[in-house]
Amino acid sequence: MSTRHILLGLLAGGPSHGYDLKRRHDERFPQARPLAYGQVYTTLQRLLRDGLAEVDGTGSDGGPERTAYRSTAEGSRELAHWAREIAPPAPFVTNEIFAKVVVSILSGGDPEAYLRAQRAAHMERMRELTALKTAKGAGLATVLSADYALNHLDADLRWMATTAARLTTLTAEVDTA
Amino acid sequence: MSSLMSDLRLAWLLTRGSDRREWWRVLLTAVGATAAAGLGLVVAVLLPLKGHHRVSVGGGLLDEPGTRIGVVAALLLLFIPVLGFLGQCARVGAVHRDRRLAALRLAGAGPGQTRRIAALESGLACLAGSAVATAFAVPALLRLWHSPVPLAWAGIAVVTVGVPVLGAAVSALMLRAVVASPLGRIRRLRPAEGPGRLFRVATAVLALTVVYILTTPFHDVPFEFALTPLTVFGVCLLIGAVAVWLTGASARQLGEGVAARAQRPAVLIAAERLREDPWAAARTHAAVLLVTVVGSGFMGIRQVLLSVLRDRADRYAEGIGFYENGLNLVGLALLFALALVLTALAVGTAESVATRRRGLAAQVAAGVPYPVLARATLLETAVPLAPALTLAGLGGTTIGVWYGAAASEHTAIPVPYDALLVPLGVYAACLLAAATSLPLLRRSVRPGELRYA
Amino acid sequence: MSDNGGTAVPLLAARDLAKAHGRTRALEGASVDLAAGEILAVTGASGSGKSTLLHCLAGIVRPDEGTVTYGGERLDELPEKRLSELRRTEFGVVFQFGQLIPELTAVDNVGLPLLLAGATRAEAQQRAGEWLERFGVRGQAGLRPGAMSGGQAQRVALARALVTGPRIVFADEPTGALDSLASEQVMTALIGTARESGTAVLLITHDAQVAAYADREIRLADGTVARAGVTA
Numbered sequence: 117m118s119t120r121h122i123l124l125g126l127l128a129g130g131p132s133h134g135y136d137l138k139r140r141h142d143e144r145f146p147q148a149r150p151l152a153y154g155q156v157y158t159t160l161q162r163l164l165r166d167g168l169a170e171v172d173g174t175g176s177d178g179g180p181e182r183t184a185y186r187s188t189a190e191g192s193r194e195l196a197h198w199a200r201e202i203a204p205p206a207p208f209v210t211n212e213i214f215a216k217v218v219v220s221i222l223s224g225g226d227p228e229a230y231l232r233a234q235r236a237a238h239m240e241r242m243r244e245l246t247a248l249k250t251a252k253g254a255g256l257a258t259v260l261s262a263d264y265a266l267n268h269l270d271a272d273l274r275w276m277a278t279t280a281a282r283l284t285t286l287t288a289e290v291d292t293a
Numbered sequence: 294m295s296s297l298m299s300d301l302r303l304a305w306l307l308t309r310g311s312d313r314r315e316w317w318r319v320l321l322t323a324v325g326a327t328a329a330a331g332l333g334l335v336v337a338v339l340l341p342l343k344g345h346h347r348v349s350v351g352g353g354l355l356d357e358p359g360t361r362i363g364v365v366a367a368l369l370l371l372f373i374p375v376l377g378f379l380g381q382c383a384r385v386g387a388v389h390r391d392r393r394l395a396a397l398r399l400a401g402a403g404p405g406q407t408r409r410i411a412a413l414e415s416g417l418a419c420l421a422g423s424a425v426a427t428a429f430a431v432p433a434l435l436r437l438w439h440s441p442v443p444l445a446w447a448g449i450a451v452v453t454v455g456v457p458v459l460g461a462a463v464s465a466l467m468l469r470a471v472v473a474s475p476l477g478r479i480r481r482l483r484p485a486e487g488p489g490r491l492f493r494v495a496t497a498v499l500a501l502t503v504v505y506i507l508t509t510p511f512h513d514v515p516f517e518f519a520l521t522p523l524t525v526f527g528v529c530l531l532i533g534a535v536a537v538w539l540t541g542a543s544a545r546q547l548g549e550g551v552a553a554r555a556q557r558p559a560v561l562i563a564a565e566r567l568r569e570d571p572w573a574a575a576r577t578h579a580a581v582l583l584v585t586v587v588g589s590g591f592m593g594i595r596q597v598l599l600s601v602l603r604d605r606a607d608r609y610a611e612g613i614g615f616y617e618n619g620l621n622l623v624g625l626a627l628l629f630a631l632a633l634v635l636t637a638l639a640v641g642t643a644e645s646v647a648t649r650r651r652g653l654a655a656q657v658a659a660g661v662p663y664p665v666l667a668r669a670t671l672l673e674t675a676v677p678l679a680p681a682l683t684l685a686g687l688g689g690t691t692i693g694v695w696y697g698a699a700a701s702e703h704t705a706i707p708v709p710y711d712a713l714l715v716p717l718g719v720y721a722a723c724l725l726a727a728a729t730s731l732p733l734l735r736r737s738v739r740p741g742e743l744r745y746a
Numbered sequence: 747m748s749d750n751g752g753t754a755v756p757l758l759a760a761r762d763l764a765k766a767h768g769r770t771r772a773l774e775g776a777s778v779d780l781a782a783g784e785i786l787a788v789t790g791a792s793g794s795g796k797s798t799l800l801h802c803l804a805g806i807v808r809p810d811e812g813t814v815t816y817g818g819e820r821l822d823e824l825p826e827k828r829l830s831e832l833r834r835t836e837f838g839v840v841f842q843f844g845q846l847i848p849e850l851t852a853v854d855n856v857g858l859p860l861l862l863a864g865a866t867r868a869e870a871q872q873r874a875g876e877w878l879e880r881f882g883v884r885g886q887a888g889l890r891p892g893a894m895s896g897g898q899a900q901r902v903a904l905a906r907a908l909v910t911g912p913r914i915v916f917a918d919e920p921t922g923a924l925d926s927l928a929s930e931q932v933m934t935a936l937i938g939t940a941r942e943s944g945t946a947v948l949l950i951t952h953d954a955q956v957a958a959y960a961d962r963e964i965r966l967a968d969g970t971v972a973r974a975g976v977t978a
Contacts, residue, residue: 242958250934250959266955273954277791299864310849310890396847399806400858400906401834403827473826475806475833 118212119151120159124168124187124195125219131172131186134160144218148211160185168194192223199225202234205241207268210275217279231280238269238276245269300406304413307393314386314647319418321382321640322460326422328375328633330456334430336368337448338441360619367626370587374630374637377580379460381637383415383467385644391471398475407472408465416461423456496534502527532688533583537575540582540681544571547676558661559668566673574677577641580634581678585685585719586692588627593693593709595620601700631719635726642674643730650737657738666738667731674727678720686716757782757946758803758914763812764969765798772798773809774969780914783944785937787957790966796950797918799966803948804837804916805829816914834859838907838945840936842919846891846903852878853887856906863910877905881935897928904936914946921956933959 126132126140134156142150163169168191172184187195199220203212213234220227248254249262308319345356355361390411397407427449434441434449548568555561567574598620602613646653657663693709756779765773772795780786780803788796801807803814805821806829814821821829833839846855854861856877857870878884881901883894891899900920907915917936921929937959940947951957965972 239954239958239963242954243960246955246958250937266958270954296864299861302867303861306854307847307849310851312849393847393849396845397858397862398830399833399839399841399845400847400862401830401832402862403830405827406830406862476801 118198118215119155120163120168121195121198121219122215123156123159123163124191125199125215125222127169127185127187128192128195128219128223131184133182133184137185145211145215163191167191195219195223196225199223200230200233202237205238205269205272207265210272213272213276227283228280231276235273235276238273242266242269296406297409300409301413304410304417307410308414308417312389314389318382318385318390319414321385322379322415322418323422323425325375325379325382326419326456326460327426328422329372329379330423330426330452331430332368332371332375333452333456334426334449336365337452338434338438338445339365339368340448341442341444367623371626371630374580374584374633377583378633378637381577381641381644383464385640386647387644388648391468394468394471395475398472404472408468411468411472412461412465415464416457419460420457423453427453496531496538499527499531499534528692530583532586532685533579536582536586536681536685536688537579539684540578540677541572541575543680544568544574544677547680551676557668559665559672562665562669563672563676566669567677571677573645574673577638578678578681580637581719581723582681582685584627584630584634585682585716586689588631588719589686589689589712589715590692591623591627591689592715593690593712594696595624596709596711597693597697597700631722635722638674638723639726639729642670642727643733645673646670646730646734646737653734654738663735663738667734670730670734671724671727675720675724678723682716682720682723686713689715754781756780757784758814758816758948760799760803760814761812763799763802763809763814765795765802765807765809767798772969773802773812776812776966776970778803778964778971780946780948782913783940783946784962785940785947785949785960787949787951787960787963788966789951789954789957789963790972792952794966795969796966798969800916800918800948800950804839804914805832806839834863835910836913838910838912838915840900840903840907840915840917840920842922843896843899846899846906848891851888851890852883852894852902855891855902856909858906859910873909874905877909878902880939881905882931895928896923897925897931900924900928900932901935904932908939908945911943912945914948915940916948918950919952920949921951921953926955929953929956 122141122145123137126137126144132140134153137160138151138153138156141148141156160169163185164171168188169185170188172186199216201216203209203216216230216234217227219225220230245262245266249259249266254262308315311319339355339361342355342358342361344358347356355364394407394411397410398404402410431449434445438445544567548564548566548571550564552561552564552568555564598616602616653666656666690709690712693712697709758778758780760776760778763773763776764771774795776795776799778786778788778799788799790796798807802809802812802822805814805816805824808822812822816832821832824832839845847858850858853871853874856874857865857867860870860873861867875884875887878887881904883898883901883905886894886898886902891902894902900923904920907917915936920936921932924932933956936947936949939945947960949956949960957963
């Protein structure tokens with residue numbers, strides 16, 4: 117899961133202190149491993165270096181905990197691009213898909229369009245896997261691994277369908293947080 | 294011809310694999326066809342007779358042309374309960390049959406082909422019935438009448454062939470809606486509508502005719518004993534039709550009203566079912582009401598007639614025995630009609646229980662006690678019948694009173710209270726008939742019914 | 747909104763179909779193309795009009811508006827007799843349940859379209875037997891549908907749909923009542939046969955794993971085709 121993009125997404129709502137970013141990340145993505153402060157600051161430094169974020173202002177102390185960061189225009193573009201991009205269909209991508217949906221909502225993107233495109237990519241992969249599985253002479257191992265992937269992709273699809281239907285409620289929730 | 298053969302083969306294949314309910318329908322249809330054919334055969338034999346004959350059966354009623362026509366008319370009237378019976382039988386296992394026809398259509402059978410197959414199924418059953426009737430009637434006829442006229446034989450042939458053909462034609466007609474769509478029609482849509490336009494038009498025509506007859510003065514014969522059979526026939530039919538109408542129209546109101554006030558669960562269930570499908574009761578009870586009207590009218594007339602006869606026994610050509618005999622025969626015919634009609638009621642109740650099998654089993658599984666369901670089933674028959682039978686009984690009594698009023702110009706006539714016994718007796722009999730479906734109900738609510746077949 | 751799967755003239759084409767059930771509009775401006783030999787999946791939520799679409803395309807019901815063209819003929823204008831003939835010879839239909847005749851044995855059910863077309867009982871049974879063998883339900887030939895498992899019954903239904911060598915098979919939730927392994931058996935049988943004989947398949951399903959057997963997918967929402975999915 118791309119931490120830099122998630123941080124960019126969190127910054128899309130407005131400038132934030134590093135401490136805040138860590139707290140909000142852990143709240144929003146409870147399934148993911150909690151972010152360590154070190155990782156937050158390293159990522160923020162890289163964002164600064166790449167011009168995707170900049171310093172917003174410092175508190176009176178001037179230490180890292182008191183520095184506020186905000187996203188640059190370049191950062192918003194990079195974020196929008198990433199949020200639209202399809203995650204390669206494979207088992208365990210759900211977190212990434214979830215992240216993209218949340219980030220899309222935070223940054224005012226188009227989560228429905230993303231979900232549609234992601235769904236089409238998933239279906240395409242499922243068709244490939246089914247063809248593999250039903251091909252003449254497919255060995256048991258092939259069938260089993262194809263089944264495994266198919267079931268997980270199916271689970272993703274079901275989640276995406278429900279999410280698409282819930283999007284209005286989700287938007288309200290995300291915005292108020 | 295080969296297509297007919299393949300249709301026949303298919304019809305046979307389908308019948309062979311039927312489950313028990315379908316066999317019941319075939320059997321009941323055959324029984325009804327036997328009754329219809331029997332009546333038809335007797336009429337066919339009587340009609341060609343001209344003038345005076347000495348007939349050993351019939352208590353002298355068949356000797357004179359005048360009374361003979363009356364007997365023929367009465368036999369024709371008996372066709373009505375027989376038709377009602379056949380109509381009821383056609384509904385046994387109807388849902389299942391409709392689904393089968395729809396499946397045939399889905400598999401690619403054309404509508405004409407499907408109609409042929411369905412008509413063959415019922416036509417064959419009717420053929421069995423009429424064959425049985427003929428097999429009994431012909432030897433009996435030959436014993437009584439050593440050389441029947443050719444016209445009688447022609448009539449017999451017409452009836453024997455006509456009953457199955459008519460049966461096939463009617464079933465093809467009734468099934469045309471089902472045959473039309475490969476998805477099958479949801480049967481509930483039609484019953485909720487009520488009597489069709491045909492019924493309404495027929496009732497209106499009947500009412501007008503009766504009013505016309507009643508208001509036209511009879512020129513030749515003083516009106517006292519000249520109540521032509523036609524008038525009585527017309528009045529009976531009219532009262533029957535009105536009673537059916539009232540049953541259906543009031544059933545929904547009755548259902549709603551009772552449902553709103555019901556305290557006991559059985560009453561509530563019965564009332565809601567009534568509200569849901571008010572015309573189902575009307576259809577089932579139509580023949581019962583007709584028989585009640587005729588029956589109570591008959592009892593009233595009988596009471597008046599017998600008392601008049603006893604008063605003035607010397608004034609009549611035949612002895613009282615002749616008239617009593619005649620009246621008793623009519624009574625017998627009415628009992629036969631009542632038996633048919635009660636059987637039809639029993640069949641109808643059993644069929645409605647069978648159709649709701651899965652729903653009933655689910656209710657019992659959910660905790661509704663069996664006695665509640667049993668009471669509800671009985672109430673479903675009892676509640677709509679009560680007002681209708683009252684009306685029918687009053688109508689018949691009115692006929693008797695009217696007859697008595699016409700007769701009382703010359704003698705004092707007792708009020709024909711006998712007539713009032715009829716609706717009471719019929720009501721009790723109907724409840725008993727409905728109760729015969731209770732064992733089926735008990736079998737239907739076993740949890741095994743919940744399994745998806 | 748229409749959806750075009752290829753450049754050749756489609757075998758079955760529907761344009762702007764509309765159909766109402768009572769007051770509910772089940773289909774609203776739906777257009778579909780099916781090419782010869784193509785396997786098309788139609789997905790969508792319950793109530794989106796998938797079954798109605800299939801019924802209109804197979805000539806089982808007439809749409810209120812719109813046209814359905816099959817091999818040059820206007821399906822929505824044909825008389826019932828011709829439609830029945832089509833169902834006997836060129837279309838095959840498989841539903842979720844309910845289309846086998848419970849009174850007939852499996853082999854008679856499969857042979858039914860042949861019997862209806864006038865074949866002798868022996869011929870029909872022989873060809874039916876071959877199809878039952880192919881789908882692995884030969885052992886159930888003498889059983890009635892009530893005595894078989896769901897998966898076996900569906901394979902018998904499939905055999906019946908395929909016995910006349912149709913050009914299009916219409917399948918409405920063929921695996922809806924089955925578990926995953928039975929589903930796989932039915933789908934493998936259907937798709938395998940279809941590909942071998944070049945039969946087109948219109949498949950309705952709400953199960954993505956079943957839809958994955960198709961070449962192409964269209965989604966229905968509120969009676970109309972939603973934006974087209976990616977083609978294979």
